[in-house]
Amino acid sequence: MDGPDLEARDLVGVTGRQAEPGLLVRPASTNEVAAVLATCHERGVPVVPLGGGSGLVDGTQAGPGQVMLSLERMRGIEAVDPVSRTMHVRAGTVLAEVHREASVHGLSFPVDLGARGSAQVGGLIATNAGGNGVVRYGMMRGNVLGLEAVLADGTVLESMNAMVKDNTGYDLKHLFIGSEGTLGVVTRAVLRLRPAPASRHTALLAVPSFDAMARLLNELEGRLGGSLSAFEALWLSFYEVVLASGRHQAPLPADSPLYALVEAQGGDPDRDEERFHRAIAAVSDAGLVTDAALAMSAADRERLWAIRDDIPALVEAVGTKLNYDVSLPLPAMEAYLSEIGELLGDLIVFGHLGDGNLHVILADGGYGADANRVVYDALVEHGGSISAEHGIGEVKRPYLDRSRTPQELIAMRAIKAALDPKGILNPGKVL
Numbered sequence: 001m002d003g004p005d006l007e008a009r010d011l012v013g014v015t016g017r018q019a020e021p022g023l024l025v026r027p028a029s030t031n032e033v034a035a036v037l038a039t040c041h042e043r044g045v046p047v048v049p050l051g052g053g054s055g056l057v058d059g060t061q062a063g064p065g066q067v068m069l070s071l072e073r074m075r076g077i078e079a080v081d082p083v084s085r086t087m088h089v090r091a092g093t094v095l096a097e098v099h100r101e102a103s104v105h106g107l108s109f110p111v112d113l114g115a116r117g118s119a120q121v122g123g124l125i126a127t128n129a130g131g132n133g134v135v136r137y138g139m140m141r142g143n144v145l146g147l148e149a150v151l152a153d154g155t156v157l158e159s160m161n162a163m164v165k166d167n168t169g170y171d172l173k174h175l176f177i178g179s180e181g182t183l184g185v186v187t188r189a190v191l192r193l194r195p196a197p198a199s200r201h202t203a204l205l206a207v208p209s210f211d212a213m214a215r216l217l218n219e220l221e222g223r224l225g226g227s228l229s230a231f232e233a234l235w236l237s238f239y240e241v242v243l244a245s246g247r248h249q250a251p252l253p254a255d256s257p258l259y260a261l262v263e264a265q266g267g268d269p270d271r272d273e274e275r276f277h278r279a280i281a282a283v284s285d286a287g288l289v290t291d292a293a294l295a296m297s298a299a300d301r302e303r304l305w306a307i308r309d310d311i312p313a314l315v316e317a318v319g320t321k322l323n324y325d326v327s328l329p330l331p332a333m334e335a336y337l338s339e340i341g342e343l344l345g346d347l348i349v350f351g352h353l354g355d356g357n358l359h360v361i362l363a364d365g366g367y368g369a370d371a372n373r374v375v376y377d378a379l380v381e382h383g384g385s386i387s388a389e390h391g392i393g394e395v396k397r398p399y400l401d402r403s404r405t406p407q408e409l410i411a412m413r414a415i416k417a418a419l420d421p422k423g424i425l426n427p428g429k430v431l
């Protein structure tokens with residue numbers, strides 16, 4: 001696709017930046033991906049892989065003279081094995097389709113996030129996406145058993161292992177998980193499925209302090225015996241902005257410094273319900289929770305999650321589409337936030353607290369270089385990471401050394417040079 005067809009195509013990313021590739025190709029098979037890459041490799045033409053375009057770090061930026069390779073025609077589920085609980089899937093398949101197909105077989109794919117309607121399996125793998133269920137099921141890395149990738153020179157690397165255990169030397173799939181399109185183009189994958197939960201119990205809890213929040217997480221993990229599947233923290237600043245959108249009824253008054261949206265998934269509906277209610281009662285008795293709104297139906301649950309997922313309300317209120325995605329040890333979080341808050345003003349904060357992951361938005365909408373330095377430099381002393389789950393892309397590339405040692409960067413460059421000696425794959429991203 002080029003000329004007027006390409007101009008008519010919407011290539012504006014989530015951050016608002018427009019990609020302007022010289023050419024957009026839409027291969028329909030692994031062989032076609034291999035042919036495109038072999039040709040580009042021979043001529044030294046850069047190639048930028050494009051999935052659903054929902055990435056948040058400008059990982060799909062492309063300029064004139066670059067070829068954008070979209071996986072949109074490589075869609076579809078090849079097979080589900082309900083006994084081994086695996087799914088063979090093409091990389092252009094959208095996450096919501098994976099969820100739907102898994103549920104047909106009484107199974108689930110536990111990686112879930114707000115962009116489920118557009119993010120593709122290949123993009124989720126390339127960014128090692130996390131999302132709402134990481135506290136129990138891990139990130140993409142823990143839910144991909146095998147994959148197929150095409151290397152920069154067009155070599156097809158088939159590594160479609162479908163077993164949980166396979167210790168036969170280097171596990172090559174991990175090179176591509178989280179590599180953001182810089183080491184190869186993911187074309188197919190084997191996903192690990194889980195039994196669909198027979199029960200889901202969800203509650204929004206008002207929490208009186210950060211100390212109580214950290215204790216609440218540990219208490220619930222212990223009391224719910226491994227069934228805690230989400231622990232999302234919402235600071236009052238977040239809760240107020242989302243309620244001000246007028247799209248939600250407040251499940252709890254906006255008078256607590258912190259809220260936790262918690263969910264437990266289990267396999268025994270009667271006992272699970274009793275255990276969930278007992279756990280909430282216990283943490284309330286212990287003073288870790290001052291008020292609670294329990295979802296009594298699926299519609300209630302959706303209403304609670306809609307508050308957590310209403311990122312558009314933040315964008316409308318603050319005028320920025322970007323949020324800082326950082327992680328750091330729980331004991332360091334409060335000090336970190338107050339330190340950067342002193343320099344940057346009011347913060348809107350929420351995040352997957354069960355994974356030590358915070359999303360921070362500057363209330364005045366700023367995202368300038370100085371703000372970046374404040375946010376990232378302070379992480380170094382607290383032992384945090386500049387990217388918990390969104391990746392590096394172009395946006396965080398100048399700050400990668402805050403989270404990686406010089407020796408790690410040398411090793412990363414050596415891997416890049418070995419797999420992509422001409423540097424044609426997604427140049428300017430990550431490294």
Ligand SMILES: Cc1cc2nc3c(=O)[nH]c(=O)nc-3n(C[C@H](O)[C@H](O)[C@H](O)COP(=O)(O)OP(=O)(O)OC[C@H]3O[C@@H](n4cnc5c(N)ncnc54)[C@H](O)[C@@H]3O)c2cc1C
Binds near residue numbers: 180
């Ligand atoms: C509303 C919203 C909520 C979100 N919530 C979360 C969240 O909770 N957790 C989280 O981790 N992320 C979240 N994200 C970020 C985003 O959804 C993920 O990064 C997602 O994995 C990107 O998938 P994609 O298909 O859209 O990839 P794209 O945005 O198209 O690409 C992302 C990167 O992967 C590369 N890439 C894409 N496809 C391939 C492929 N087949 N082979 C090799 N490289 C490829 C691209 O070059 C780029 O570097 C959210 C985004 C939005 C908009």
